[in-house]
Amino acid sequence: MASVTSSDRMPAAALALGRAELELKHSAGSHSGSVAALRALVWLGAGTEEGAEGELEYAAVADARRGFQDMLPQALQTNGGRLDHSSSSVIKAALLFEALAPAAIQPSQGPEAAASDASGGLSPGMAAAAAIFNAAVESVNPSTRRMSVYHEELQAFFARLITFPVRVAYLTTEGHNGSSSNDHGLRVSPWAAKNAVRRVLQDFPGSAEVLSIWVQLHSRMHHLSALRATITDIAAGRTSGGAELAGGAPLLWALLLRVESRRPGGRHRVHGALENCLASSSSLRSCPVLWRIYLAHHLAAGQLDHAHRVFLRAIHECPSSKALWLDGFAGLRRHLNPRETGELLEICRDKEVFLRTDIFEMLLAEMDSDAG
Template identity: 30%
Template sequence: MAWLGSCGAVTLPAAAGGSGAAGAAATPLQQAEMVAAKRGFQDHLLALMRQQQQAAATAAGGQSGAAEQAPAALSAGGRALVAAAAAFELLLGRLRGSLAAGVKAALAIYDQVLAALVPAQQAPQQAHRGAAGPADAQLELLSWQRSALAADAARHAVPGAPPAMAREAVLRALRLFPGSLPLLHLLVAHEMAGHTLTQLRRELHGLLEVAPSPQAWLAMLAVEVGSRSPSGVVAATLERAVSHPSGRACPLLWRCYLRFEAHRGRYEAVRRLLLRAIGACPWSKAMWCDGLALLNGRVPPKELSEYMEVMKDKELVVRTDMLEVALAQLEGGAQL
């Protein structure tokens, strides 16, 4: 890491003497080498932020104030550079015997870069409009890395990294990327590990009010199932999800609802749900197959045949010859 940050000014352990772990043990990193690597990473980060800001200004067409309204697109190499600089600070903290200082420095690097690429005033504006945030996968991943580092530090009780700080980091990232599955998963895992389910539900409800998305509904469903809520609460959550415009066109939510009702043994409800799901997501072959498999043996064969005809009308091709399946069933073979 020191060699990378210093652009080769710090020699590799193998070149200094020996090879592998023996060479590293024989030539410990000196204070001057640590400083050189640290300054090298700082120079690389400053150059990256200048480059990104110039790119944002160019993309904005030179209009006054436009560069502050649109975040700069981040490359995979730029994100890797930020992650390497943060990792070096963590390693440096361990070498100096202060992991808390390393975590603090690494988080500061992430905050510095994110503040430069995403202006602070942009987040509340996007949240007010219910926008999905900047369409930049690398920036989203960088935000997740920063949040994951804070969550890991809180989980291991690192001094200066309380759970509240990790929670705020995840929520701040979700204001920019409200539909991010990794960030939502991190929020759910962090809050459930701390047994703060009431606060987690309140946070997800707030997110669904500002920027509803299928991912947020799935996170809410994961909370109710993971906390072993009563079946009525789970069913109410699923019903709200598929009834809301943001979740109505999500086949996965319908499939979860179908399987949940089948698990409860309410096959008449499964039949009604399948009819609703067909109207909402007629293109989803997986949803059709789930519904037919759950209703197989629970409704008259003629009704299943009618469903198959509708599938054909929707141009959803079934590659298995249904006549062969019916003959196999009569012979005691495989089920549909």
């Protein structure tokens, strides 16, 4: 790509970031993909014309780092700290750049030198990215930050970056080459990642992406039992130790159930978890989504009697949910007799949930039932 002027770098940030993410996505975490992604970010930071493939030196990386340092103050002040698409793209590009770029070491030193400097559970690159992220978070007051969709995107981006770190793009120089980098760029302590994602959840507890990352992180750390205990406490109104998760509790349960269903003995775990979160003492028993999941769980297993009981419990707790009524009628159409179906439809009308029904089909079904 051609060189980019200083005035055009902010608008061009989304383009460079998008290209870098595509390079990483299609390279399946290879070192060559990291170098290609870093090249796009160096073009943005340094503003110089992109060289031929493979021509990326430490000097260019240093120029790009200085360029990002110049752009970040302006980006952080955009819209009174609320950010916009371009400024949030600049900050995300800077985070990804630091995660990918080699640490500030001499070319004669190998990647092991950079890895040995890791502190606080983070590699040097991730520590630099975390410093930029912390500056972005602390540059605006919490109320403004929590009302900004761009801050939510930025924090979700950082949570994903620290939980699924990228491979550092060690450059080919006299002293080492890219093929010797192994996994030094992947070293992030699970506890450091967990603490970082927990901090993001304090601002955005209902973020689907961040909650998904939170569940995946617990699964990788084999801490699903602790997560299950935390959200059980949330459902029971005891939020000690998990208050930041309370706002996303229904979605968090759904994500946990998805993970549990894939484990050995998952069907029994899912059943137990659903009973816990929808118990009579639970604050989540009025959540239609969880009842629909419970109903679908029994229908998928062919347990129609259980599904019937769950359906009746569900419409007692959530009588105004049209989707729940439709799920029950569709899944139990061969299990409900015409009389019960008619009674349930009467309840629907009483609750002002209106369903379109072909009365002639119901009469024919009743006649067939009586004839049988």
